[in-house]
Amino acid sequence: MALDLDRLRAETPGVAHRIHLNNAGASLMPAPVLETMIAHLRREAEIGGYEAAAEASERIDSIYDQVARLIGASRDEIALTPNATVAWQMAFYALSFREGDRILTTRAEYGANFVAYLQVARRTGAVIEIIPDDASGALDPDALERMIDGRVRLISITWIPTNGGLVNPAAEVGRIAKAHGIAYLLDACQAVGQMPVDVEAIGCDILSAPGRKFLRGPRGTGFLYVRRELMMRLEPPMIDHDGAHWAAPDRYELRPDARRFESWENNYAARLGLGAAIDYALAIGLAEIETRSRALASQLRDLLAEIPGVKLYDLGRDPAAIVSFSVARHDASAVKRHAAEHGINVSTSSPSSTLLDATARNLPTLVRASPHYFNTREDIEALARGVRTLG
Incomplete structure (x- = not known):
């Protein structure tokens, strides 16, 4: 069309x-995103921030459904974050590594991700290894398959790197990761909003993305997807009383959904703008x-x-x-x-x-x-x- x-x-x-x-x-x-945000900010100015959020609570809650629809997930697998970096970090740092564990990534991996690998490697003794490229410059799935052994703890790649136009074979990586029971983290910053995304077809366990890039949402927005089976085993690196319930003086209980990776205070005008951007992209x-x-x-x-x-x-x-x-x-x-x-x-x-x-x-x-x-x-x-x- x-x-x-x-x-x-x-x-x-x-x-x-x-x-x-x-x-x-x-x-x-686009104008609907801008107008949605301005309308909520105006309402905050008129009646107060808490009151405006309460008034818009159903729309705010529906954003989880919108993100889930955008990427083919379930709403309980979605966390909303201030940006894609926070989303990625909250999941990555929730994973546990020991000496000798292998983190497999690509030559074109983004700097923000790679310095996190280096930090975890320094802390734990895990090692970072680069998956060879094929003749076109993309990740080579056959080479990845040959690298798999019992010490591979994580496959973590950027789907579309920040430069070069490259599109890595994300679904092929998912097939290999699933076959060997290895966690798969996908940085989809440049993919979401530019192309269809289906986490089930891709086979990733974790996906992070921002609102501001090809999705055409506002800055200061992002989201995290964590597959339910993995999410229930992960303890976020940081929690507050929104991500975890203070159940007793000496005990807390994590939320039973991906919102365990969130914190309580948020920019609700920006979140509503993100929802409007998703609707806009899906309508096109x-x-x-x-x-x-x-x-x-x-x-x-x-x-x-x-x-x-x-x-x-x-x-x-x-x-x-x-x-x-x-x-x-x-x-x-x-x-x-x-x-x-x-x-x-x-x-x-x-x-x-x-x-x-x-x-x-x-x-x-x-x-x-x-x-x-x-x-x-x-x-x-x-x-x-x-x-x-x-x-």
């Missing part, structure tokens, strides 16, 4: 001011969103490839809507400034964000352009023209 681009752009206030190609960083909120259709976003990214790669001095760094056989490139004689920050002067938002990605991959491929700081379904072919062409004028 063709998207109604005119309507979608009319409902995206930001396109009147900029060409926004930084959706992998923070996308533009994630398959339709993915098709258009990838097509725009492919168009951009084709145009950039024609420009002398431009080098593309995207990996994988069918890259996602993240385009990473450099321009000869111009550092990435200069390209970003030049684009901004032409009313175009892009971002940069430093080697430290994916240090192993950057070292292996000798990557400089890259320019990152990430189109989304509300962008136009003219937006893509405008960025290419801007890059060409750098000379």
Whole structure:
């Protein structure tokens, strides 16, 4: 089904001011998200924060159902968090490791995740090992299968890394993890909102994601999925009296659902905005969103490839809507400034964000352009023209 681009752009206030190609960083909120948040903030100002939350309690509670529907989970497997990093950390640090346990991850793993592996390895004696890539640069499932033994405690990967357009074979990893009874943690930060996500089809035990990226929700929102069977065995690294009931002076009882990973105080306007963003994406259709976003990214790669001095760094056989490139004689920050002067938002990605991959491929700081379904072919062409004028 063709998207109604005119309507979608009319409902995206930001396109009147900029060409926004930084959706992998923070996308533009559509009007229903913005209006939902403003309405709740206004209500807080009128009657008080606690009272406004009580008044909207049914809608707030329904957000768990919305997230569950978005990723094919059950509501009791969902926790809402201030961001994806907190979601990921609450699950990762709830896992237990001993000396010699193996954590398997990828060369393109995100820096925030990798420093957590290093910390746990230092504390426990666990070891971190890198799953080899295939010829396209993606994780090689056959190589992963050969690495499995009784000491593998966790497989933890980023589905779509922060740069390079790569899409790792998440479902193949899930098949292997399930066959061997190994916990599987999936960082889906750049996938949720850009493509259909079904945790049952993927086979992951844990998934984390933010609201602000391709889902087009507000900053300061995220969610965590933990498969029920695993969740009931996990003790969160930190708890409060919302995640656990103070049952007696010397005893507490964890909640029987994933909300054991939450804390009591929250930004309810932002949470409601997250729910509105989920509804918006589902109404459009994630398959339709993915098709258009990838097509725009492919168009951009084709145009950039024609420009002398431009080098593309995207990996994988069918890259996602993240385009990473450099321009000869111009550092990435200069390209970003030049684009901004032409009313175009892009971002940069430093080697430290994916240090192993950057070292292996000798990557400089890259320019990152990430189109989304509300962008136009003219937006893509405008960025290419801007890059060409750098000379």
